[in-house]
Amino acid sequence: MKNGKNKLRSHCPVNYGLEAFGDRWALLILRDIVFRGKRTYGEFLKSEEGFATNILASRIDHLIAAGILQREGHETDGRKDTFSLTEKGLDLIPLIFEMVLWSAKYDSRSEAKRIIRLVELIKKDNRKISQKVMEQVKRGEGIVAEYLS
Amino acid sequence: MKNGKNKLRSHCPVNYGLEAFGDRWALLILRDIVFRGKRTYGEFLKSEEGFATNILASRIDHLIAAGILQREGHETDGRKDTFSLTEKGLDLIPLIFEMVLWSAKYDSRSEAKRIIRLVELIKKDNRKISQKVMEQVKRGEGIVAEYLS
DNA sequence: AAAAATCACTTGCATTTTGCAAGTGATAAT
DNA sequence: ATTATCACTTGCAAAATGCAAGTGATTTTT
Structure with missing residues (x-):
């Protein structure tokens, strides 16, 4: 590096x-x-x-x-x-979400299966859900329970 | 690796x-x-x-x-x-485009300035433009001139 | 047809990065 | 006061990288 x-x-x-x-x-x-x-x-x-x-x-x-x-x-x-x-870091969330989407599609053993709800939301409108998650992360929450399983 | x-x-x-x-x-x-x-x-x-x-x-x-x-x-x-x-590779285009968007925002000297039109399209609807570009790349065209400058 | 050039690699080796184990110094818990 | 925890740093062996110099298969030039 x-x-x-x-x-x-x-x-x-x-x-x-x-x-x-x-x-x-x-x-x-x-x-x-x-x-x-x-x-x-x-x-x-x-x-x-x-x-x-x-x-x-x-x-x-x-x-x-x-x-x-x-x-x-x-x-x-x-x-x-x-x-x-930082703001710059939070702005990477949409990119990370695209990565999740891709892995969910191609890794048959992906743990993305445990966040199906979130994956669906990303598929539907990455920008929108990213915005929401950015707010949560800003508050120090990480991905919250509502998206799990 | x-x-x-x-x-x-x-x-x-x-x-x-x-x-x-x-x-x-x-x-x-x-x-x-x-x-x-x-x-x-x-x-x-x-x-x-x-x-x-x-x-x-x-x-x-x-x-x-x-x-x-x-x-x-x-x-x-x-x-x-x-x-x-492959199809799997083409499906990485939306992710690469999110990366372009992020860099365009944070690198003041980004060469993304030469593809402003494309950056705007990604911002508006990444999925849509990605789909279009996937077709072009599949035909071996790379990013075509219409998006440049 | 022979010689030279191009192309996609591989090999060898020095340098850099990684991964692990064992510290170290500061703060916190007992 | 003593011991534990935490966030590192250090030392060193192993792995990955970067560069230069091949190599063998075409292709081009003469």
Whole structure:
């Protein structure tokens, strides 16, 4: 991974996206925030895909440098920081949802089966449901129960 | 990169997408096909981001194993193969378009400025324009002139 | 028909990135 | 005061990447 200070290889929109968030681990952090309402380093670390501690730290730094994530001190525990999506990060939700749609269609064992209601809503109007979810995530809720199963 | 035979780390829809096409180079191949109408190894190699020859070969293999790309013999030149998107690959176009939208919004130097018309159409109705572009790409046209500038 | 060029790779090797285990220093809980 | 928890960093082996230099199959040029 390159850090935010290196110049981009190109300003092609696809390449820009890739360099900003298109890293395997970086996108999983965003998923954890959006779908699981996670907010701290320790919570990210518990993800089933298995972050290495150094990689997680470096990806968080990268996302912050890219203006996608922001860090604040934890309200009650001085050891922790709280991470949340900036406006720029929230705007990635429609893209993540398209990814969910695609995987739901092509992965026969997709866990998207547990969020059929949400998948239907994305299919119907991604922009609309994304807007709604962006508000929820902004309030720190993650994907709420109403979309599950 | 892991090859198609390794099992997935998870069937989370986001992770599935990442393992299938969510590699820096893999997505650039798709971009080259969709936006530039490229079809051969040599054409991909010329991309401004600079593929290494071995990486390009391995990513093509990966995309084929993932069922996103397909290989056919070139019509007139026996040294070449022609690569094209499968149905599964074409279905990634809406996702790529969301990426373009996001980059257009946040990269002040985005080359998306040269496809303002297309960006507007995506904003208005991604599904609709994607459908149209899918047909064009299927015919081997890449993004056509009407969307440029 | 022979020689040269093109094309799609593969190979070898140095550099970079990853993944794991084991710290470390700060805060919190007991 | 002592121990645990948390968010990292460090060190190092293993894997992936990037580059240069092949290689073998066509195709083009002479």
